[in-house]
Amino acid sequence: MDRISSENPAVETLRATVARHGARRKRIDLPEGSLPAGEVVRLVIDGTTYHAKVEGGFADGPHVSGAYDGPDMAREGSGTNRLGEWLEEAGRPVGGSVLLDTIEPEFAYGLRKPGEEVVYEAVEKPKESLANIARDLEDS
Template structure:
């Protein structure tokens, strides 16, 4: 069942992050705060303007967790294939590298929301899956 929660609700933990670029390229990336429970290779839900996407957590050269894209489903996020919704969101909002953004923790380790400072967003939050596909396969076999 989906719950709706506002970005200014006391249950939402918000982190101020900066839109950066990957190395010397102009590709945008979001460095996640150390307190975010995400590791290299994890796929997380990322809500952008009410649109739920999926993002692959990648380790930067310094080992910090980063997001470099947001895609329609988890498979596309892992493959980095398809329309990058994060790039679209950045273009549509006019956010430039070096600008602050707000990352809302909606479900630790699973679902996050991205918004510009001063904006209030109402998110639709789904519960994380109870187990992975491998867990389900193990329980059957």
């Protein structure tokens, strides 16, 4: 499988901010238009691929408040929130920065601490018809 470094010019990197989400949780506030709102995307953290729903509404800008083991868990916000675990382990405070790498636009992204270089497995977004079949199977 092909691999790509976060330092490769083909990887677009955006700075995102750690924000408070409720009383005790944290989330990642994203630059406007950086990820497709309402969609579940792949989110690679420390070499493991999770799934995250891009949220946001009239009062809130785009953000990710969780990363989960499967796409259904991301849609429902159920299971262990791997994003919360990572933010704590990485010591990322509210108001601090994280870097968001675009591995495959509208499909796969990577999250890392500033100053850290990461190598990702290159992935391609599935053909739309295959994505629809997979979505139908997940919903069954």
